[in-house]
Amino acid sequence: MGTDVDVFLSRLAQELRPRAAQSVDVLLQRLRSELPELWTYEDVAALALEETTAHVNVFLDMFEHGLDVIEVEAPPEALELSRRFAQSGIPLSKLLRTYRLGHMSLLQLMQAEAARLTSDWELINAASIKLIAIAFEYVDRGSEEVVAAYQEERDRRLQRKLILINEASKRIGTTLDTARTAQELADVGTGEFADLITVDLLDSVLREEGTPPPAGAPTLCRIAQRSVLSGCPDSAVATGERHTYPAGSEPAHALATGQSLLCRVTASGAPAWLAASSDRRDFLHTVGLHSILLLPLQARGDTLGLAQFFRHRTAAPFDEDDLLLAQEIAARAAVYIDNARRYTHERATALTLQRSLLPQRVVEQSAVVTAARYLPSGSRAGVGGDWYDVIPLSGARVALVVGDVVGRGLHAAATMGRLRTAVRAFADIDLMPDELLTHLDDVVIRLQREEARDAGETSATCLYAIYDPVSRLCSLASAGHVLPAVATPPAADGDAPASRSVDFLEMPIGPPLGLGGLPFETTQFELSEGSLLTLFTDGLIESRTGDVDVARTVLRDVLARAPMPPEEICDRLLAALLPSRPADDVALLVARTRALDPGHVATLPLPSDPAAVAGARSFTSDTLTTWGLEELAFATELMVSELVTNSIRYGKSPIHLRLILQDTLTCEVFDASSTAPHLRRARTFDEGGRGLLLVAQLAERWGTRHSREGKVIWAEQALPDNLIRR
Structure with missing residues (x-):
């Protein structure tokens, strides 16, 4: 069977x-x-x-x-x-x-x-x-x-x-650049997962800090895309192009609701929002487009834009598991894009604040010729708190300042502005460098106490130098800051090309600002006319890969070359030391010293005797006649009379009168007393108390500066417009 x-x-x-x-x-x-x-x-x-x-x-x-x-x-x-x-x-x-x-x-x-x-x-x-x-x-x-x-x-x-x-976790978010982060999203998903990925960001997100929910048909910018086809022919929008989606379309719905969508493209043709023309529909049908994922990019409650995943070469259509996977990747990318966007905005704001707080233009000085540069860092850490300043002082002197606030971002930029303002205020009362840094140290400590605990510790370094073109003395003190380079004037040796001797100062460096209780020390040295004083922050010579000694050698070589304008010196230093964007902020200040013509300085020793006032007035009148400033004689004699009388009455010997002609006419009276005069309101029957008030009315500026030997009371007058300023 x-x-x-x-x-x-x-x-x-x-x-x-x-x-x-x-x-x-x-x-x-x-x-x-x-x-x-x-x-x-x-x-x-x-x-x-x-x-x-x-x-x-x-x-x-x-x-x-x-x-x-x-x-x-x-x-x-x-x-x-x-x-x-x-x-x-x-x-x-x-x-x-x-x-x-x-x-x-x-x-x-x-x-x-x-x-x-x-x-x-x-x-x-x-x-x-x-x-x-x-x-x-x-x-x-x-x-x-x-x-x-x-x-x-x-x-x-x-x-x-x-x-x-x-x-995705490794390759997305490697930088804080918005466009680069979006492109990383497109690069990661194209090939193995999707055949085309496009990333659109709302125009409002790119232009503004806030991201209000889109209403109607918002404008988007195609910020990144990638396809398995060369040149992205399967995308109708070019990178960088702005476009909109029709109201009621699937992308518009996804943007408005924040909900992801899985769309299948049938054999009858692509949707109208994807193919506006018959040629476009025919092309998409030819490449075999069959499924799309629409993924709103959301971070911290805001909708940033829309990512779209397409399949046409991959036979299997997207399914719900693919949608979940794409949502996870897009959510991760959205956070990184938002971080990059916020960083870009904060960096731009901090940089704008930083630049607005720095000197806007070079003010012509009779004591020095200066040039300066500020370069923000190229790293993701953000803008720092480096700054420089050139501050005119009494007696034709000038203060040169370079500082560096520890930290990054808006907080560092704002702190820098507060410290720069404080330095200017202290400079206005003519403090010695070590005294100024001591007061600035107190300011930083006060800021530490006032700021919130989560704001981080406030600290800074600062270098403060005063150059006097009359004596050619430079007084300098450092609070944890790198010391400057000093280049002497070129000396010709026969037929050999002129060269400079360049040295880095060796002097005590005080602690950074904010520690408190530790002393600062002022060092004084003489500079020949035409010397170069180069102040900078550590970002100029320190880097993660470079050697500090090599950088100092390069800096020395640039400064040792034949005389160049300070502007050109700045450019050459940056080109030699920082060929690419620096890893840290850099502030650079180059000053070429000048010496005041001895003929523009007149000094008269005075005895501590009221009868010496007449001699001081006569000396003043003769000096102004020599300088061709007879128009200022009456007012200047009155001021000299009051200042000399004040020093004889309240000060101590020795007493000196000094007249300085530069862009202004300055009268200075020195005595050995440390007691500072002050303005007071004289009552009707008072016999005195009106001298300094008279000086304040006649002078354009006046003040007192102290030294270890005593004090100087000074008063400045503007030169007449019809006179040539010497």
Whole structure:
């Protein structure tokens, strides 16, 4: 009987072979009616025909040729279909049900054909029993292979997702540049995950700090994109181009609601918002665009823009798992984009504040010729608190200042402004460098006490120098700041080119500002006329990769060259030491010293005797006549009379009168007393108290400066416009 059954089953397979295609259609109709949801996946539906045909042929081959089911493997099409199920995110239970349903339907077709071929029910029953046994064995063995292929593909897909997430965490947010961060998002997702990624940011986000929720059809800027096709022909918007999405379109809805969308593009054509022209629709149909992910970029409650993921070369459409993965990557990128945007805004604000607090132009000085540069750092740390200043002082002197506030950003820039203002205020009362730094140290300590704990510790360094063109003395003190370089005037040696001797000062450096209780020390040295005093912050010579000694050598070489204007010296120093953007802020101040013409300085020693006042007035009148300033004689004699009288009455010997002609006319009276005069309101019957008030009315500026030897009371007058300023 067994042989008869085998022969009958072989005949049954031969009878069905010509009608295999018809049998496949019947099986597919059964599957479509039982599992209609599978036919929404176009790639699965297309492959189902091949897979069903392969199974029918394997079945017929087994019975027609009497093959052992143990030796028969599942057809490659079945394994490929299982992988497509895994790629599309279709549950494994659906795959197994499809597999069992298809084979059961094929078994029923063969049983029906068996009843048509013979009326021998005993043979039919025996054939059915063997047919069922072989079919179940085939299904069991095939299911194992199909499930293994499904799990392998699912694991591979999961691994790719993990790799993509890991790549995103490594490659997105490497800089604080908004456009670069957006491009990193496009670069990471294109290829393995999507065929085209575009990143649009709201125009308001790029222009303003705040990000109000978009209303209507907001304007966006295509800030980044990447495609598997060279040149991004599958994108209708070029990078940097501004555009809008129609109200009611899917992108506009995603922007307005903040909800991600998965869109499928049917064979009938792309949506209107994606293809505005028939040519564009034809192109998208040609490349095979079939699914899109729309992902609003949101960070800290604000919508920044929209990222779009497209597939056209990748056969598998996006599914819900892909949407979740893309959402995670986009959310991560949105935070980095927002960080970059906020950093850019804060950096621009801090840089604007920084530049506004620095000297806006070089003020011409009779004591020095100066040039200065400020370079913000190129690092992600932000703008620092480096500053410089040139402050005119009494007696034709000038103060040169360079400082560096510890920290970055707006706080450092604001602190720098407060310290620069404080330095100017202390300079206005003519403090010695060490005294000025002591008062500035107190200011920093007070700032530390006033500021919030989370603001960080306020600290700074400062270098304060005073140059006197009359004596050519430079007085200098440092609070933790790098010392300047001093270049003497070039000395010609025969026919050899002129060269400068360049030295870095060696002197005590005090502690940084903000420590308190520690002394500062003023060092004095004489400078020849034409010397170069180069003050700078540590960012000029210190870097993460460079050597400080090498940088000092380069600085020395530049300063030692033939005489150049300070402006050119600044440019050459920056070009030699900082060929690229510095890692730290840099403030640079170069000053070429001048010496005042001895003929523009007149000094008269005075005895501590009221009768000396007449001699002082006569000396003043004669000096002004020599200088051609007779127009100022009356007012100047009055001021000299009051200042000398004040020193004789309240001061101590020795007493000196000095007249200085520069851009202004300065009268100075020195005495050995440290008591400072002050203005007071004289009452009606008071015999004194009006001298300094008279001086204040006649002078353009007046004041007192102290030294270790005593004090100087000085008063300045503007020169007449009709006179040539010497």
